Amino acid sequence: MKQYVLALDQGTTSTRAAIFDQKAKMIGVSQKELKQVYPKPDWVEHDPKLMMKDLEEVIFEVLKKTKVSITQVATIGITNQRESVVVWDKKNGKPIYNCISWQDTRTAQQCREMKDEEEGLDAYIKETTGLRLDSYFSATKLQWILNNVSGARRKAENGELLFGTIDSWIIWNLTQGESHITDFTNASRTMLFNIVELKWDDELLGKFTIPREMLPDVTHSGYFFGLAKLYGQEIQITGVAGDQQAALFGQGCVEPGQAKNTYGTGCFILMNTGENIQYSTNGLLSTIALGFDGKIDYALEGSVFMAGAAVDWLRDGLKLITSADETEVIAKKADPDSGVYVVPAFAGLGAPFWDMYARGGIFGLTRDSGQQDLIKATLDSMAYQTRDVLQAMAADSGLKITELKVDGGASANNYLMQFQANIMGIPVERPSDIESTALGAAYLAGITAGIWNKDTIFKKRSVDKTFKPKMDDYTRNKLYEGWHNAVKRCMNWAR
Numbered sequence: 001m002k003q004y005v006l007a008l009d010q011g012t013t014s015t016r017a018a019i020f021d022q023k024a025k026m027i028g029v030s031q032k033e034l035k036q037v038y039p040k041p042d043w044v045e046h047d048p049k050l051m052m053k054d055l056e057e058v059i060f061e062v063l064k065k066t067k068v069s070i071t072q073v074a075t076i077g078i079t080n081q082r083e084s085v086v087v088w089d090k091k092n093g094k095p096i097y098n099c100i101s102w103q104d105t106r107t108a109q110q111c112r113e114m115k116d117e118e119e120g121l122d123a124y125i126k127e128t129t130g131l132r133l134d135s136y137f138s139a140t141k142l143q144w145i146l147n148n149v150s151g152a153r154r155k156a157e158n159g160e161l162l163f164g165t166i167d168s169w170i171i172w173n174l175t176q177g178e179s180h181i182t183d184f185t186n187a188s189r190t191m192l193f194n195i196v197e198l199k200w201d202d203e204l205l206g207k208f209t210i211p212r213e214m215l216p217d218v219t220h221s222g223y224f225f226g227l228a229k230l231y232g233q234e235i236q237i238t239g240v241a242g243d244q245q246a247a248l249f250g251q252g253c254v255e256p257g258q259a260k261n262t263y264g265t266g267c268f269i270l271m272n273t274g275e276n277i278q279y280s281t282n283g284l285l286s287t288i289a290l291g292f293d294g295k296i297d298y299a300l301e302g303s304v305f306m307a308g309a310a311v312d313w314l315r316d317g318l319k320l321i322t323s324a325d326e327t328e329v330i331a332k333k334a335d336p337d338s339g340v341y342v343v344p345a346f347a348g349l350g351a352p353f354w355d356m357y358a359r360g361g362i363f364g365l366t367r368d369s370g371q372q373d374l375i376k377a378t379l380d381s382m383a384y385q386t387r388d389v390l391q392a393m394a395a396d397s398g399l400k401i402t403e404l405k406v407d408g409g410a411s412a413n414n415y416l417m418q419f420q421a422n423i424m425g426i427p428v429e430r431p432s433d434i435e436s437t438a439l440g441a442a443y444l445a446g447i448t449a450g451i452w453n454k455d456t457i458f459k460k461r462s463v464d465k466t467f468k469p470k471m472d473d474y475t476r477n478k479l480y481e482g483w484h485n486a487v488k489r490c491m492n493w494a495r
Helices: 048-066 108-117 121-129 138-148 152-157 166-174 202-207 243-250 308-317 326-333 371-397 414-424 436-448 454-460 473-490
Strands: 004-010 014-020 026-033 073-080 086-089 161-164 181-183 217-219 222-230 233-242 259-263 267-274 285-292 295-304 341-343 361-363 404-407 428-431 463-467
Touching (some): 004 166, 004 436, 014 048, 086 152, 086 166, 152 161, 181 233, 243 436, 259 371, 259 436, 308 371, 341 473, 361 473
Parallel strands (some): 073 233, 259 404, 404 428
Antiparallel strands (some): 004 014, 014 026, 267 295, 285 295
C-alpha cells in the first residue's frame, strides 16, 4: 500500500531526504553535506551534477534506513535553496556552467550601475516582483552565464538551453526531461516574475536580455509536477516550494500576521500577509508565500545572508571549533559583558540594510578577549539580525509580533534561542521537529495527493520548548545599540 511521503530538501550546504508516514510523522532522514565552490572572491558555486548524485544517495540511504520500499512511496515533495541558477542543454541535460549560488555577489557592480543609469528600474522591480535590484536574485546571475559562457547566448536564443532554479533542475532530472516547471514561490525569487499578474514579466526579460524560451512553466505549489522515475517506479511529484516558504507552511503560519525564522545557512524571517501584497518601506521584500488550494498568499520577508554560514566560518576558516554543536557550551561559558561584536557581512548585508558592499568585522576586542568571546558574538549576531528584520516587519505591517516560531539547524542551540528571546523581549517557540522545511514540502505533497487533510494536519504540530525573555530593558537596549554601532562601521566597506 502506498502510504509514505518522500520529501527532498536541497539546501545551500546539504542535501536531505526524509520519509513521512501516514500520520505525517518523520520516520527517517538522510543527509549529505554539499560541496561549496569558491572560484574567486565573492563567487560561490555548486556542481549541479553533484547535487543530483547526492540526492540519489540520500534517497537510497533513507529508504534503507527506514526499511520503506520505493513501491510504498505515494508522492514526492521538493523544497530547495532559492535564487540559485542552473542553465543546461535541452538535448543532453548537461549544465553549461556551475550552479551560481544565491550567496554569489559577482554581479553587484552591474546592479549598482543599472540603478544609477536606469531611473525608475528599481521602483519597477519592487512594484512588479516585490524584490529590489540586487545580485542576490536570479536575473543577473542568469544574464552573467549567457554573457560569459562561450556560445551560451546564441544557444539560448535558438531554444537549445533551459534555465531553472534548483527545484526545476531536480524535477527535470527526476522526470528524465519530461517536466520543465517551477512553482510560484521559486519564480517569485528570480526578479523576472510578476507577482501581481502571476507571469514572467516581458519588460524585465528585455532589461536583463533573457530569452523567454529558456524559462520553465509556473504553477501552484500544490500541483502535479510530473512523474519521477526512481528504481523502476514512477512516483508523482505533487508539492514544490522554495525552502523558506516551505518552512512557513511547515510551521503552520497560514494566517496573516504569523511569522517564523529559519536558522540555516542564512536567517530567513517570513510573515504571512494573506491575499494582499504588503509593500515594504523598511527594506523588506514582498514575496509569494504560497500558491495553494486555488489561492495565492503573500508574505513580507527579511533575508539575513550569514547565519549558520558564520558558524561554518568559525569551524572551517578560523578552526576555533570542530563542530557547530560545541558553540552552545562555549557561549554559555563566555563573559556576557565582553562587549565583543561580530558582524558576519561576508557577502554584504541583507534586510533591512541591503548593502552589497558591506563586509564583515569584529569590534570591541580587548587584551582579555578570547576564542569564547568570538564564538559567542558570532551566535549573538544571528539574534541581532533577526531583531533588525522583525522591527522592520512590524513597522511595515502595523502588526505587533508577540511570538516568533523558529526552526532550522541552529534553532537547536539553547543558548542562541534564549538570547534571541532576550534581545527581542518576546517568547521564542521551537517545535518538536525543527525540520520544518522538509515538513512543509511533505505537507504540500501529501495534502495535494489526498493522503492528509489540510484542516487537521496542523493540529499535529507539537512544541518542544518556549524560551521566554529574561533580560531587562536597559541591558537589551544597550546591547542592541552596540550592535548597530558595529554594523555602521562595516557598511559600504568594499566600494
